[in-house]
Amino acid sequence: MPARSAGVLAFRHRDGALEVLLVHPGGPFWRNKDLGAWSIPKGEFGAGEAAEAVARREFAEELGTALTAALLPLGEIKQRGGKVVEAFAAETDLDADAIVSNDFELEWPPRSGRRQRFPEVDRAAWFDLAEARRRINSAQAALLDRLVDRLAKIGGG
Secondary structure, three states: OOOEEEEEEEEEEEOOEEEEEEEEEOOOOOOOOOOOOEEOOEEEOOOOOOHHHHHHHHHHHHHOOOOOOOOEEEEEEEOOOOOEEEEEEEEOOOOHHHOOOOEEEEEOOOOOOOEEEEEOEEEEEEEEHHHHHHHEOHHHHHHHHHHHHHHHHHOOO
C-alpha cells in the first residue's frame, strides 16, 4: 500500500489576484533545488487517522500556525514515488517570512557519524498561480487547477 499524506493548499486574494502558499523542504538534499521542489504543507498519516485532522496538524507543524479556516476538499493526487496526497484548500493569510517549522534529525554528511538537525520547511512564500506552477512539485500542480475550479464553482475565484 502506498504511503499517504494529507496537506493544505492555503490561498488568499491580494490586489485582485489569487495567491497560494507553498513551502520549500529543509535539509541538505533540497538546499540548492528550487523549481519543482516546492510543495503544499503536508505529512504522512496512517490507518485510523482522518485526513483533515492530519492536514491541519501538518500545517501547524510546518508553519508554526494553527489553521482554523474551513477546508475545501481538493481530492487526491499521486506523486512520482507513488505517495498519495489528499489535499484540502483553505483561505487564510499569514506572514510567510515568520514561519517556525518543526525539525528532523539526519546523519550529515552521509556516513560521517554526525547527526544534525534541520527544519522540515526552510521557507514559505506566497506565489501567484503562474509562478506557483513553476515552483510546485509537478504532481501537485493539478491541485492549483482544482483550486481554481472549486473557487469558480463557489464564486470565490
